[in-house]
Amino acid sequence: MGVAVRLCGVSKSFxxxxxNSNISLSVEEGTIHALVGENGAGKSTLTKIxxxxxxxxxxxxxxxxxxxxxxxxxxxxxxxxxxxxxxFMLIPTLSVAENIMLGNEHAGLLQRLPYARIKxxxxxxxxxxxxxxxxxxxxxxLSVGEEQRVEILKLLFRNASIMIFDxxxxxxxxxxxxKLFATLKSLRDKGKxxxxxxxKLDEVLSVADTISVMRKGEIIGTVPASSVxxxxxxxxxxxRSVLLRVTNPPQSAGEAILNIKDLGxxxxxxxxxxxxxxxxxxxxxxxxxxGVEGNGQAELLQVLYGxxxxxxxxxxxxxxxxxxxxxxxxxEITSMGISLTPENRLRHAVIVDFTVSENLLFGRHREQSxxxxxxxxxxxxxxxxxxxxxxxxxxxxxxxxxPLSSLSGGNQQKIVLARELSRPDISLLILAQPTRGVDxxxxxxxxxxxxxxxxxxxxxxxxxxxxxxxxxxxxxxGCLYKGNLLHEFAHEEVALKRNSELEFKKEIGLYIT
Amino acid sequence: xxxxSAQFLIPVLSILSALAVSSxxxxxxxxxxxxxxxxxxxxxxxxxxxxGQVLFRMSSLIFVGLAVALPFQVKLFNIGxxxxxxxxxxxxxxxxxxLPATLSSFAAIPICILAAMAAGACWALVAGxxxxxxxxxxVIATIMLNFIAQGITGYMLTYHFAMPSTVHTAPVIDSAxxxxxxxITGIFAKSPVNLSTLLAPCIALLFWVILFRSRFGYEMRxxxxxxxxxxxxxxxxxxxxxxxMGIGGAAAGLGAANIVLGHKHxxxxxxxxxxxxxxxxxxxxxxxxxxxxLLSAFFFGILEYGGLTVNAYxxxxxxxxxxxxxxxxxxxxxxxxxxxxH
Numbered sequence: 001m002g003v004a005v006r007l008c009g010v011s012k013s014f015x016x017x018x019x020n021s022n023i024s025l026s027v028e029e030g031t032i033h034a035l036v037g038e039n040g041a042g043k044s045t046l047t048k049i050x051x052x053x054x055x056x057x058x059x060x061x062x063x064x065x066x067x068x069x070x071x072x073x074x075x076x077x078x079x080x081x082x083x084x085x086x087x088f089m090l091i092p093t094l095s096v097a098e099n100i101m102l103g104n105e106h107a108g109l110l111q112r113l114p115y116a117r118i119k120x121x122x123x124x125x126x127x128x129x130x131x132x133x134x135x136x137x138x139x140x141x142l143s144v145g146e147e148q149r150v151e152i153l154k155l156l157f158r159n160a161s162i163m164i165f166d167x168x169x170x171x172x173x174x175x176x177x178x179k180l181f182a183t184l185k186s187l188r189d190k191g192k193x194x195x196x197x198x199x200k201l202d203e204v205l206s207v208a209d210t211i212s213v214m215r216k217g218e219i220i221g222t223v224p225a226s227s228v229x230x231x232x233x234x235x236x237x238x239x240r241s242v243l244l245r246v247t248n249p250p251q252s253a254g255e256a257i258l259n260i261k262d263l264g265x266x267x268x269x270x271x272x273x274x275x276x277x278x279x280x281x282x283x284x285x286x287x288x289x290x291g292v293e294g295n296g297q298a299e300l301l302q303v304l305y306g307x308x309x310x311x312x313x314x315x316x317x318x319x320x321x322x323x324x325x326x327x328x329x330x331x332e333i334t335s336m337g338i339s340l341t342p343e344n345r346l347r348h349a350v351i352v353d354f355t356v357s358e359n360l361l362f363g364r365h366r367e368q369s370x371x372x373x374x375x376x377x378x379x380x381x382x383x384x385x386x387x388x389x390x391x392x393x394x395x396x397x398x399x400x401x402x403p404l405s406s407l408s409g410g411n412q413q414k415i416v417l418a419r420e421l422s423r424p425d426i427s428l429l430i431l432a433q434p435t436r437g438v439d440x441x442x443x444x445x446x447x448x449x450x451x452x453x454x455x456x457x458x459x460x461x462x463x464x465x466x467x468x469x470x471x472x473x474x475x476x477x478g479c480l481y482k483g484n485l486l487h488e489f490a491h492e493e494v495a496l497k498r499n500s501e502l503e504f505k506k507e508i509g510l511y512i513t
Numbered sequence: 514x515x516x517x518s519a520q521f522l523i524p525v526l527s528i529l530s531a532l533a534v535s536s537x538x539x540x541x542x543x544x545x546x547x548x549x550x551x552x553x554x555x556x557x558x559x560x561x562x563x564x565g566q567v568l569f570r571m572s573s574l575i576f577v578g579l580a581v582a583l584p585f586q587v588k589l590f591n592i593g594x595x596x597x598x599x600x601x602x603x604x605x606x607x608x609x610x611x612l613p614a615t616l617s618s619f620a621a622i623p624i625c626i627l628a629a630m631a632a633g634a635c636w637a638l639v640a641g642x643x644x645x646x647x648x649x650x651x652v653i654a655t656i657m658l659n660f661i662a663q664g665i666t667g668y669m670l671t672y673h674f675a676m677p678s679t680v681h682t683a684p685v686i687d688s689a690x691x692x693x694x695x696x697i698t699g700i701f702a703k704s705p706v707n708l709s710t711l712l713a714p715c716i717a718l719l720f721w722v723i724l725f726r727s728r729f730g731y732e733m734r735x736x737x738x739x740x741x742x743x744x745x746x747x748x749x750x751x752x753x754x755x756x757x758m759g760i761g762g763a764a765a766g767l768g769a770a771n772i773v774l775g776h777k778h779x780x781x782x783x784x785x786x787x788x789x790x791x792x793x794x795x796x797x798x799x800x801x802x803x804x805x806x807l808l809s810a811f812f813f814g815i816l817e818y819g820g821l822t823v824n825a826y827x828x829x830x831x832x833x834x835x836x837x838x839x840x841x842x843x844x845x846x847x848x849x850x851x852x853x854x855h
Contacts (some may be wrong), residue, residue: 307744329747329749330744330747348741348742348744348745351738352739365728375727376726376727376728
């Protein structure tokens, strides 16, 4: 087997910041080679260099033995390199077949497009690689998993032999992830070379042949997947040993804070999103809701935070310490002592053009302690910001002048959690996907803070699609499927089963699919 | 390029290139650009009267600039400052003319100013309500409202309130006029600049404090940047859009007070002379920042009055082009600046 991609002493710097320094790497042909590392470790920069989107400041790049110096992705594509970006590059209003052809139509300006060829191709590939998708369907009607298949088909249509996947599982359900991995393995078996960027260690260990770990712009090591364990990888990534599972000391829960009784939710068009949902969250416990995304989590969050769209019909009741939440707006709900960390933090929980300090204030800007006269109390604000920056190890130089957009994703997430977890007088904390997109080093900190909040007697509702997280943190676990809680694991059951995680995962899996 | 230097460089570059392009146009028109600019500079800044004229226009431009800038902070493009200015002018003139002549200045001036502000605010709020309640695009709404304001004031003037054989309303009572600097101190000889010149920077400062120091402004800016996130933060986005439009319209009303109470003392057809549209340019050149608007209004004040003074040498149309070209260049340069920063 030859070497598909070889990098020799590649460096890339942006101004004073060195994103990649002196990287040497060989990717064998016909293998799945994973690049792992925390946010900002330089994985994306490295792949952008291979894909021709960035030019290295120093060093040499060899593709299939030839030294190359690409100036644009166009060069890379014609050399047989393809990339599936984290955010898909598809046109929603065109059909699958049209999207696959786009930019490579194989037809003159006024000629008929080769629809028949595309359909043949899709059929062959769906058989060989498990890439089923209807060529005539509009892309906007597809699920995320199907859209990803279209992206892969695009690469196959262009005869790419080296395929780069940037965080491909970030948007997939567990089932879709499994399917994707089967596809990747069959592509490898047909001789394709796959470069996989991810930060999920379980996935890497189950699908990759070789793993390169990056940290602070350097390659720390390259190891065969069969000879390494998860804690070892985590340690290479972070540079210190990491607790992958926080200790979760038992705690007796208090009275029920949040009561949801027989909750029903139907949209304006009459779709039933939640049916007869019953649950309660007690003070000092973490109630975990396990479930594949799209089974009613988003709707439950809307109800709890007063953001249901006009025309939604609700039934049953939702009360916080006996007070109904129906008909209240977010400001009223916040003042009742509920804090929400929404799932899509960049869109809903922060203002990216505001400074770090302003974002630490966002949503809490009505609290009297931050006010003085008609304006804000700059002094106490500054003190609070610096305290949180230190406490959560947020990497930023000047909280009061640096815009949030200049921070890495993981640090932005930490700002939201720092703000929400430190709200005074909260009785219910709602956390939706609290560690999505966060580095494993930071996950440890965040999990500790969540357990601390629980120990202080706060009721916590945790919604996460990461079963590991649910198992590690929850006092009780409810399994959400199609808008209904199919099963609830009691306190003792969770404590007991936590020790055999794999089996517990499988058991939960039965109730959520 | 850092954020700060870009903020400064972009307007400067756009003004310089606008001057270059306009020199070229003047050359093509067969005149000497240096001579024209010299004459203009002398006529505007070379005498007390000239400076007074510039300051008078600058004051109105600060107000209408703020009328555009505040809605801009919540991502609403208020094209309707002209209509708000017209309604404000008409309201100020009518109120001033109807007040009993015995009323003291301390009551008459505030009443007239409030009337102008209320009229401007109401007119802007029509567009605001259409936007928030029904999702009507505010650009289209404000343009239409400009036509309607023109129609209302024109009809009312011509058919009901014009003094016989004139095109203006009855003058406001003496005590409702805002005194000119020249009558009090003798400086700015006989130019229309009046005491509202003092008010303009104060209002700009007030807007800055509200926007960048108060909770209200914090919520308003958040609404403008990310309306979805604002909702999660418990901020009532619709309320802030209405507030921005309303306060903006009221600022346009202050501009009207400067013209009616400070200078003309009556309402006359075409007296606003498109100043509301120049306000858009003022706000854009300043990047919708209340304090930069002071400088930007000064620049456009020179341009507006300077265009009049060199009328004998070069048609005013050329100066309309210069203004428009400056706006286009500002937009182009700020787009370029954003691209460089990213």
